[in-house]
Amino acid sequence: GAVVSQHPSRVICKSGTSVKIECRSLDFQATTMFWYRQFPKQSLMLMATSNEGSKATYEQGVEKDKFLINHASLTLSTLTVTSAHPEDSSFYICSANRALIAAADTQYFGPGTRLTVL
Amino acid sequence: QKEVEQNSGPLSVPEGAIASLNCTYSDRGSQSFFWYRQYSGKSPELIMSIYSNGDKEDGRFTAQLNKASQYVSLLIRDSQPSDSATYLCAVNDRRDDMRFGAGTRLTVKP
Numbered sequence: 001g002a003v004v005s006q007h008p009s010r011v012i013c014k015s016g017t018s019v020k021i022e023c024r025s026l027d028f029q030a031t032t033m034f035w036y037r038q039f040p041k042q043s044l045m046l047m048a049t050s051n052e053g054s055k056a057t058y059e060q061g062v063e064k065d066k067f068l069i070n071h072a073s074l075t076l077s078t079l080t081v082t083s084a085h086p087e088d089s090s091f092y093i094c095s096a097n098r099a100l101i102a103a104a105d106t107q108y109f110g111p112g113t114r115l116t117v118l
Numbered sequence: 119q120k121e122v123e124q125n126s127g128p129l130s131v132p133e134g135a136i137a138s139l140n141c142t143y144s145d146r147g148s149q150s151f152f153w154y155r156q157y158s159g160k161s162p163e164l165i166m167s168i169y170s171n172g173d174k175e176d177g178r179f180t181a182q183l184n185k186a187s188q189y190v191s192l193l194i195r196d197s198q199p200s201d202s203a204t205y206l207c208a209v210n211d212r213r214d215d216m217r218f219g220a221g222t223r224l225t226v227k228p
Contacts (some may be wrong), residue, residue: 043220093161107216112161
C-alpha cells in the first residue's frame, strides 16, 4: 500500500511560536507532496504544492513567509507555521503522489495534524 | 460556478439500501476523478479512482463517469452504518490540479 505519515498528530502551542509538521511517504517515493488545511465542517483547502528539490507553489491567499515548506527528499516534506496565531488553528493534512506509477496522479493522504494555537 | 460541486447533504439511507452520491465538475478537460471517504476528525482515504466513461466496480462501491455530462457518481450497495462519513469528490483539472468538492455527508441508519 501507499502509506503517508505525519508528525505530530496533535500540537498545542502559544501564540507567536513556530510549529513544524513533518510528512513522510513510508513505502514509496513521492514526486509531489501537497499541504491542505481543513477548518471544521469545511472541505480541504489546498495551501501549497511542493516538488522535491524545488520551491513550493502556493495557492492564492496563502502567505509563503508564514507557511514555510521544505521538500528535502522524495520521502519527506515539512510545513512550518511561523509565528502562529489562534486563527491558524486548524487540521493540516499532507498528501503525496507516487512516483513512477501509472496512476501517479492519485493522492495518498497522511493522517493529519491538529494544531491548536492558544 | 464552483469547479467541483456536490450536494452537501446530509444524505440519510437505511442500512442495506443503496446510497447514491453525485458530483459535477466544470472543467471539460478533466481526466482523472476520485472519491474519498472522510470520517469525522480524520484525513481522507481513497475509495475509488476512475478515468474512463462508464462504470467501475470495487466491492460494494461503483463509480460512474459521464464526461459528456461532466458528472461522476458513487454508488454504495448494501450500505452499512460504518459507511457513515463525508464523501469527497475530487477532480484533476486540465492543469493537473486536484480540486475537491465540499463533500456529502452520508448517514446510514441501522
